[in-house]
Amino acid sequence: MPAQANANVIALQLEKVRDKVPLLYERDDILLTMIQQRGDVEKISSRNLRLPLQVNPGGKAGSYNADGGDLGRGSGTAYDVAQVSPIFFRFAIEITKLVEYATTGRDRAIENAAKREVANGMKQFRSFLDKLIQTAGNGVLGTISSVSGTTFTMTVPYGAALVYPGQTIQIYDTTLTTNRNVAASVTTNVVTADPISTQQITVDNVPTGTIATDVIVHDGLSGAQPVSLYGIKYHQNNATTGTWLNLNRTTYPIQLATPRVNAGNAALTPANVRLAINKVRKSLGINHLSKLIAYMAVEQEHAWENLGITVSSIIKEGGSGNGNDLDLLFTGRKTMSGIPIKSSVNADQTRVDFLDLAHWGRAVLKDIDFYEVNGNTVFPIYGASGGLAASYIFYFDTAFQLWSDSPRSGAYIDTLARPSGY
Amino acid sequence: MSSRASEASRGVATEPKGFGAIPRAHPGERRRDSARNDTSMRSSVKIQIIRERHETPEEVARRLEAAGGQNRFGEPNYRVIWGWNRLAWIAGKFEDRDAHGDLVREVVELRLEPKYPQVNRWHVERWVPPEVYGSPREWYAKTVESVNGMSVPALGPYPERGEYEHCFTLQGRKGEFVQLTPTIVEHVARAIEWARRFPKAKQRGMLYEREAREEREYEEWAYTLMDDAVPALYGQPFVTVA
Numbered sequence: 001m002p003a004q005a006n007a008n009v010i011a012l013q014l015e016k017v018r019d020k021v022p023l024l025y026e027r028d029d030i031l032l033t034m035i036q037q038r039g040d041v042e043k044i045s046s047r048n049l050r051l052p053l054q055v056n057p058g059g060k061a062g063s064y065n066a067d068g069g070d071l072g073r074g075s076g077t078a079y080d081v082a083q084v085s086p087i088f089f090r091f092a093i094e095i096t097k098l099v100e101y102a103t104t105g106r107d108r109a110i111e112n113a114a115k116r117e118v119a120n121g122m123k124q125f126r127s128f129l130d131k132l133i134q135t136a137g138n139g140v141l142g143t144i145s146s147v148s149g150t151t152f153t154m155t156v157p158y159g160a161a162l163v164y165p166g167q168t169i170q171i172y173d174t175t176l177t178t179n180r181n182v183a184a185s186v187t188t189n190v191v192t193a194d195p196i197s198t199q200q201i202t203v204d205n206v207p208t209g210t211i212a213t214d215v216i217v218h219d220g221l222s223g224a225q226p227v228s229l230y231g232i233k234y235h236q237n238n239a240t241t242g243t244w245l246n247l248n249r250t251t252y253p254i255q256l257a258t259p260r261v262n263a264g265n266a267a268l269t270p271a272n273v274r275l276a277i278n279k280v281r282k283s284l285g286i287n288h289l290s291k292l293i294a295y296m297a298v299e300q301e302h303a304w305e306n307l308g309i310t311v312s313s314i315i316k317e318g319g320s321g322n323g324n325d326l327d328l329l330f331t332g333r334k335t336m337s338g339i340p341i342k343s344s345v346n347a348d349q350t351r352v353d354f355l356d357l358a359h360w361g362r363a364v365l366k367d368i369d370f371y372e373v374n375g376n377t378v379f380p381i382y383g384a385s386g387g388l389a390a391s392y393i394f395y396f397d398t399a400f401q402l403w404s405d406s407p408r409s410g411a412y413i414d415t416l417a418r419p420s421g422y
Numbered sequence: 423m424s425s426r427a428s429e430a431s432r433g434v435a436t437e438p439k440g441f442g443a444i445p446r447a448h449p450g451e452r453r454r455d456s457a458r459n460d461t462s463m464r465s466s467v468k469i470q471i472i473r474e475r476h477e478t479p480e481e482v483a484r485r486l487e488a489a490g491g492q493n494r495f496g497e498p499n500y501r502v503i504w505g506w507n508r509l510a511w512i513a514g515k516f517e518d519r520d521a522h523g524d525l526v527r528e529v530v531e532l533r534l535e536p537k538y539p540q541v542n543r544w545h546v547e548r549w550v551p552p553e554v555y556g557s558p559r560e561w562y563a564k565t566v567e568s569v570n571g572m573s574v575p576a577l578g579p580y581p582e583r584g585e586y587e588h589c590f591t592l593q594g595r596k597g598e599f600v601q602l603t604p605t606i607v608e609h610v611a612r613a614i615e616w617a618r619r620f621p622k623a624k625q626r627g628m629l630y631e632r633e634a635r636e637e638r639e640y641e642e643w644a645y646t647l648m649d650d651a652v653p654a655l656y657g658q659p660f661v662t663v664a
Contacts, residue, residue, distance in 0.1 A: 017648055024644050029636065057525045119644040123637075196630075264564075270587045271555050274537075274577055275565060278512045285519050286512075286535050298629050305625055308618045309548045309587045311610065337588045338538035338545070345633050421623060 010095060010392055011378040013114035014370060021396070024122040025368040030130045031232075031295060031344065035360045035402060048083040049363040051245065051405055055080050055255050080252070082245035086365035086399040087229055090220075091125035093117050094381065097390035124164070125396050131162040131346045132218070132229040133402065136237075138176060139217040139228030141169065142201075146212050150191075151202050154216075156418070157348040159199035161297075163190045168219040169203070171210050177224045180207035180214065195345070197422075232295070235360075235404040236353050236412050245403060259283065259411040267417045268303040268352065273337045276354055276411040283408050291358045292410070294336040297347040303419045304336055350416045356409040364400040371395035474542065476504040478602075485604040486546075490611040493549045495583060500548055500611040502602065503586075505541035509534040511578025515569045530569045532578065543593050544602045546610045547586035555581055589614060 028034050058077035141162040143155040154160045167190045171180040184207035193201045238260040240253040249256050259279030334341045370377040381389040490500035513532040520526050555561055558580040565577045590610050592600045
């Protein structure tokens with residue numbers, strides 16, 4: 001069977017590059033991989049990872065009457081345990097027979113195709129996970145503000161930023177109770193997405209009952225109130241109800257609330273930034289800012305540049321960027337009131353998060369690798385007739401969850417206006 | 423001055439531990455000599471700098487003013503300031519903690535504290551007009567926090583003459599100290615002024631171009647990483663140069 005032989009060749013090619021997969025995945029240029037796998041907790045079983053937290057200090061302070069007075073009782077430090085469960089993520093890649101014919105030299109073509117698909121697939125998988133890290137832990141990638149045929153106009157944030165063409169999505173009602181795709185027995189795929197100007201996406205199938213205020217979640221989730229990757233909006237949250245890593249926020253309304261600055265739909269100002277940073281300093285100590293980063297969407301980086309007080313990206317590209325020693329000082333040095341900026345096209349366009357990554361970690365159950373069954377990593381596709389289809393499939397999979405052991409170590413500014421032109 | 427500031431910034435221990443913050447008018451006026459004298463008498467006392475202050479050299483200030491011009495109050499648009507010298511108001515409930523991070527006390531007050539986290543570095547600042555902060559009414563509406571029934575202005579009073587905001591910290595790529603020179607800060611000021619003249623749309627375009635470039639860089643890096651049999655010079659033909 002030529003097809004099986006070809007699959008074997010592809011499997012051999014994938015084996016050749018298998019050791020490169022973690023390198024491709026872990027390059028620390030996106031927020032996900034800037035958050036380190038923590039040595040003390042990186043390998044977890046299918047049971048929950050337990051994070052002991054000191055929630056209240058111990059001891060009883062006070063004056064006393066030395067003339068026979070009662071000194072009273074003491075108390076100890078109060079601890080509670082946060083828990084994290086890993087989520088399994090996969091990325092499926094198919095190679096068709098056509099790639100074999102795309103170049104001359106059969107083995108070389110397959111080798112090139114395998115390598116290229118691994119590189120492309122990993123780029124896309126990282127992008128998907130980076131999009132998830134922006135979310136609130138429920139897998140919601142966007143909210144529909146209006147429906148016109150197969151075109152959805154999406155509410156900002158996130159607009160159409162967190163989906164990509166070809167992605168399979170699911171549509172839930174606004175309460176995350178009813179899965180409209182399941183109810184209508186249809187699959188929905190994104191056909192186009194414009195995250196820059198119109199914030200519209202077009203899809204191939206619209207399930208019956210889809211309305212404005214419905215939300216889009218990623219493929220693979222099921223049931224009501226699905227749980228996905230605990231992203232920034234899950235950990236950096238000032239809610240005083242609900243749960244956080246299995247702890248009741250009502251029990252610890254101060255300890256689990258991240259300081260928030262409400263910009264009130266106004267543009268970013270230095271005062272907003274100082275308010276947010278100072279909230280961290282007041283709660284953690286004046287000199288505890290050294291590990292913070294300012295994480296934001298490109299829009300808010302632009303808003304900061306619009307204030308005209310920072311070394312703009314334009315310098316690097318423009319006339320002043322002539323490569324002299326002084327320009328080297330600017331490379332990667334953009335800051336927000338002294339806090340290094342990390343921006344992303346996937347981040348919430350109306351928000352700036354100050355993150356102390358020293359308090360974040362990844363609890364990993366399964367490292368990134370090819371999905372494997374009995375030593376096989378490449379699987380044939382079957383056609384409608386039951387015969388082989390002219391393509392093969394392989395998967396990346398990983399299982400992990402994000403955690404933070406100190407929600408108060410960060411701060412965020414939200415409901416920021418976007419600069420004009422977006 | 424520069425060599426002294428550099429030396430000081432390396433954190434040479436000069437002040438008696440436990441004596442608290444002792445502001446120093448000039449980087450050269452250090453306590454080392456007297457400390458050495460003290461050391462001869464109390465050799466077991468360790469010396470540690472608690473807070474180190476430096477004034478901006480006049481030549482630097484003059485060059486910055488020439489490069490960046492003056493604001494509506496006749497003050498320079500740009501200035502350079504040492505981290506420990508740059509204090510700003512912070513008000514609210516402070517949770518003071520010990521070295522282990524344990525809570526020692528909570529107190530509501532208004533404090534003058536270093537504005538930037540990098541206290542032992544030089545910072546370039548640009549003047550920002552008061553209207554950027556909104557009206558005084560908006561300022562207090564945004565910044566007043568209610569703590570234990572008290573209203574405190576979290577950022578202090580309204581900056582009616584504007585405020586100097588952070589542009590750039592003089593430090594190396596890994597955060598190492600970079601000595602202050604007029605040339606560097608003049609370059610920073612000119613670069614920012616040069617960028618301010620560009621249309622916002624152009625600046626926006628540059629940001630997205632940078633994002634696209636970073637994506638391309640990942641792709642190129644990934645393909646190179648995957649390709650373990652790249653021919654010499656990527657297969658380009660050799661050319662004989664006479």
